[in-house]
Ligand SMILES: O=c1ccn([C@@H]2O[C@H](COP(=O)(O)OP(=O)(O)O[C@H]3O[C@H](CO)[C@@H](O)[C@H](O)[C@H]3O)[C@@H](O)[C@H]2O)c(=O)[nH]1
């Protein structure tokens with residue numbers, strides 16, 4: 080073939096970070112020095128007072144922090160960047176593979192249909208041959224309003240897509256394009272024709288929004304949405320509706336096919352949340368269009384860069400060996416995000432430091448949205464270099480049936496994917512295969528097959544893996560363990576933008592779900608250590624996964640360490656050297672260096688100092704609330720006492736309207752509700768206030784006469800004070816009003832915990 084003459088589509092560029100490596104090692108050295116001193120004093124050869132029990136607890140915690148630091152450094156050590164040259168694909172349009180695009184939505188209240196519609200419209204309008212694309216929307220909410228919204232959006236798409244292409248619109252989610260902060264008409268205002276078109280398009284969009292927002296479920300069902308009649312959210316048959324079939328439409332108004340799917344739900348079946356939805360989308364699309372590449376986005380993640388699929392193709396087609404891009408993941412970035420990241424969930428610095436770092440190992444993690452998968456990888460195939468073609472030769476019908484289930488159409492489509500037919504996508508019209516798609520979307524279809532299976536001993540693990548709230552991490556890990564690498568897609572402008580949750584309850588819910596899922600992974604047969612021993616997960620990649628997976632465990636150590644300060648003040652003990660002691664220099668240097676290091680990372684990523692502080696603070700708040708609760712929930716689950724559920728994150732509607740006139744006076748201020756996640760951080764806050772008060776009273780009033788050699792010193796006071804600064808939202812919340820105040824029931828429970836703790840300190 081003429082491939083030798085082809086221009087390179089991508090470049091993998093290692094990034095230098097020599098100075099950072101020195102800083103990494105300096106902190107490691109300080110941590111080790113701290114440990115060494117602790118051990119020495121516990122062995123009793125440091126002279127002075129014999130160390131208390133606290134020193135032992137501190138040693139254990141500090142050893143853990145050192146381990147976490149090593150995991151952190153491993154992740155950041157050798158970053159790479161992938162540059163993509165999408166313009167070089169222009170001569171290779173015929174070679175481009177088909178792409179099935181999946182959008183998942185689950186709840187019309189938390190995920191307003193207008194949001195989903197914008198995501199869908201942005202995907203329908205991307206720069207890619209329309210006959211190679213199909214868009215599937217999975218609606219776990221089984222909502223006639225969502226369906227109606229999509230049907231109306233299809234009508235709008237007939238105007239919107241040609242408009243975007245004609246005028247090369249930059250952001251093709253209409254709510255951004257028409258928002259007050261959007262760029263407005265992009266041509267000179269003297270272009271009358273364009274201006275007229277722009278105005279009429281804007282008014283069409285506004286009409287669409289008002290139709291959707293005024294739609295009422297009951298009246299829709301009465302007006303002939305027969306399928307939704309009597310459909311309960313958790314008990315209904317599959318509904319599949321072809322809203323637009325590109326294969327039978329005229330080329331002129333061409334835009335990708337659009338299919339609505341609400342999979343069957345029955346109370347007696349477990350639905351596996353998003354992972355279950357993704358598996359149904361995979362199968363339904365297999366029998367309908369069977370594209371070899373699948374893109375998946377959450378309902379709020381619109382395509383921000385119209386060339387995003389072309390950029391992804393640079394990574395999917397641009398390596399000599401496909402093993403380098405088993406999947407292609409774009410970072411999660413956010414639209415209309417609050418200034419200075421008050422809830423510490425915009426992840427800018429994490430992606431830039433750890434994201435690029437892990438991209439330099441076996442590859443970036445699968446993040447659940449903004450990801451391009453190869454269908455064959457999802458079908459459990461290994462790279463050629465690991466399991467050569469002979470195995471792929473021709474699996475028997477029986478084998479395929481065992482893996483993929485009994486649908487004939489499913490088996491045939493899987494066979495063509497497995498045989499490596501890149502242009503395998505189906506061509507005939509979609510409507511004729513709806514029955515086959517319904518068959519593979521039923522609850523019972525997966526029974527006895529390999530779909531979602533957690534057992535790693537199977538030769539095949541097919542689809543999104545069940546058993547964790549973070550199906551994304553688990554599935555990505557499974558793919559890396561099969562020997563694939565992944566590539567990091569980071570075009571400019573950013574590929575996709577979504578919404579980050581705001582307010583205390585929504586942010587903590589999201590982190591709690593993530594931590595729950597990560598802990599479920601650690602406790603499962605798919606934990607990265609096993610995968611690295613028995614499968615092809617590389618060692619450093621395994622450590623990178625562990626860095627994430629240990630979140631909930633970190634909470635336990637961090638909580639113990641955070642309690643050491645107040646314990647010492649209350650019980651008149653110490654866990655740090657006295658300021659006069661030369662050993663005091665080590666924790667002091669560590670505290671300063673570590674914070675300076677973090678601060679410099681934010682500056683390096685051109686993120687504000689304020690955002691640095693907010694992230695520092697929120698990380699500790701997440702640890703004591705969301706991570707800790709996740710830890711406890713999963714413990715209860717393993718004891719069989721409770722189940723874990725996927726709580727959907729509320730998507731901000733204000734971004735959909737483009738106006739922020741919401742009732743919230745200060746959207747960046749921390750809000751509370753009566754959820755138990757708020758209890759531990761509230762208790763920590765109170766206990767530190769009490770400890771400082773008692774400690775200060777003892778030092779000032781009693782201190783003079785007493786033997787203070789074993790009691791607390793500057794170090795302990797600084798720890799408590801620092802903790803109160805980090806938990807400032809809670810300090811304010813103690814006296815706050817309405818949703819800005821910690822509810823009485825939470826204060827009461829926190830107060831009881833504090834009383835118990837104080838009692839314990841005085842007894843011991
Ligand atoms: O039963 C369910 C539950 C959720 N979803 C969809 O899953 C997506 C993610 O849910 P969201 O509430 O937005 O969670 P986030 O925390 O924002 O999502 C991140 O974390 C999840 C794992 O916890 C991943 O699935 C997501 O892709 C990733 O973006 C949304 O499109 C939902 O509609 C379903 O389709 N079915």
Ligand SMILES: [Mn+2]
Nearest residue numbers: 377379577728
């Ligand atoms: Mn989300």
